[in-house]
Amino acid sequence: MDARDFFGYKNPDEEPGRPDPEDDANGTSPPLFEEAVTLDDPATLRRIDPEDMLAKVAAMPGQLSLARRVASATQLPATFGDVDAVIVLAMGGSAIGAELVAAAAGERLRVPLIVHRDYGLPAGAGPRTLIVASSHSGETAETLSGFAAAREAQLPLAVITTGGRLAAQAREAGLPLLEYRLGGQPRAAIGFGVGLVHELLASAGLIADADPIGPVVQALEEMMERFAPSVETEANPAKQLAWAIFGRIPVIYGHGPMAAVAHRWKTQLNENAKAWSAWEPMPEANHNAIEGSLNPRELSDALYVVQLRDPDEPEELAARYRVVEELLGERATNRSEVWAEGPSRLARVLTTVAYGDLVSVYLAILYQTDPTPVTLLAMLKERLARATGSDPDIG
Numbered sequence: 001m002d003a004r005d006f007f008g009y010k011n012p013d014e015e016p017g018r019p020d021p022e023d024d025a026n027g028t029s030p031p032l033f034e035e036a037v038t039l040d041d042p043a044t045l046r047r048i049d050p051e052d053m054l055a056k057v058a059a060m061p062g063q064l065s066l067a068r069r070v071a072s073a074t075q076l077p078a079t080f081g082d083v084d085a086v087i088v089l090a091m092g093g094s095a096i097g098a099e100l101v102a103a104a105a106g107e108r109l110r111v112p113l114i115v116h117r118d119y120g121l122p123a124g125a126g127p128r129t130l131i132v133a134s135s136h137s138g139e140t141a142e143t144l145s146g147f148a149a150a151r152e153a154q155l156p157l158a159v160i161t162t163g164g165r166l167a168a169q170a171r172e173a174g175l176p177l178l179e180y181r182l183g184g185q186p187r188a189a190i191g192f193g194v195g196l197v198h199e200l201l202a203s204a205g206l207i208a209d210a211d212p213i214g215p216v217v218q219a220l221e222e223m224m225e226r227f228a229p230s231v232e233t234e235a236n237p238a239k240q241l242a243w244a245i246f247g248r249i250p251v252i253y254g255h256g257p258m259a260a261v262a263h264r265w266k267t268q269l270n271e272n273a274k275a276w277s278a279w280e281p282m283p284e285a286n287h288n289a290i291e292g293s294l295n296p297r298e299l300s301d302a303l304y305v306v307q308l309r310d311p312d313e314p315e316e317l318a319a320r321y322r323v324v325e326e327l328l329g330e331r332a333t334n335r336s337e338v339w340a341e342g343p344s345r346l347a348r349v350l351t352t353v354a355y356g357d358l359v360s361v362y363l364a365i366l367y368q369t370d371p372t373p374v375t376l377l378a379m380l381k382e383r384l385a386r387a388t389g390s391d392p393d394i395g
Helices: 003-007 042-048 053-058 060-072 092-108 141-152 164-173 186-203 213-226 237-245 257-271 289-293 297-302 315-330 345-366 375-388
Strands: 085-089 113-116 129-135 157-161 177-179 249-255 278-282 303-309 334-339
Touching: 042 345, 053 186, 053 345, 060 177, 060 186, 060 213, 060 345, 085 141, 092 113, 092 129, 092 186, 092 257, 092 345, 129 141, 129 164, 129 186, 141 157, 141 164, 157 164, 157 186, 164 177, 186 213, 186 257, 186 345, 213 345, 237 303, 237 334, 237 345, 249 257, 257 278, 257 303, 257 345, 278 315, 289 315, 297 303, 303 315
Parallel strands: 085 113, 085 129, 129 157, 157 177, 249 278, 249 303, 303 334
Antiparallel strands: none
């Protein structure tokens, strides 16, 4: 059984991201794969990215500013600051926001932060555990399950969503509700996903010396200008990296705060470029992944390693990266380094996230694939609904 049988499409023209054959008659279809493709022609970008995912990536700083306003207008119980742990109930694009907050806050978090990507509650959740239920749509089955369990156990509880059943039940119960407005794909709401969790925890006093949002917004705006679609490839590092990865399978390395960013790069390359990708946390990768860089030898040119580096990384990690660079060089492995930039750790995390988001959309355009639809995820949702008799959401 091949993928077409499993996912329910038999004709190559039905595969996710394929242009509609009827568009050929209208002259609106993307250029053929064998034709020259450019990232510098606005008409080409509009044809391949008709829902303008590039603009949605560029909206990240604005989302972050709005998140700060939403959070500042939300009254939190004083008990939220007197807890022993925080558990964020979330999946997919909603979960990665909390993961990035934990990465950026690091040792400044006063209590452990756990991202629970599953049904129900994890072991250990108790009266001194703050539960944050985060779902872009407000309909995510796993998150609703954990939310119900937290309500039944009467645990401290806050909600982040755009609406749905989650918002309705939060209002009914009089819970703190951080509600925002944004349609489209959950992964395009990362500014809200990070900003709302960060500001909620900072307001509760659970992040010591929290990074101010203003300078982060400014750093993001500056990066978006330098990497914008209007900046030609010759002067645009994000476009250049997309070209370098094109036709290869990217493997993203990261340490500390950059490990969570590497995870985000991987998922964005999956969902936007519809491409295989993997990520590896350092230094764990030095205990296993590096050994796997040898075989199969005939496919050595099929991989591309991107190392996400933080100027504040400890010297022992810098030394490891130097050795990894030597070993990968001996294997003639294609690779690049991306250095985080910004005035704070939160800024460095989010500017590097934005870098990867742009690379993933530029790569989708090189593959002549519309980055917005998630056809296979939608098929998975439909089949789960049939199998379970429910209506699980993918956001």
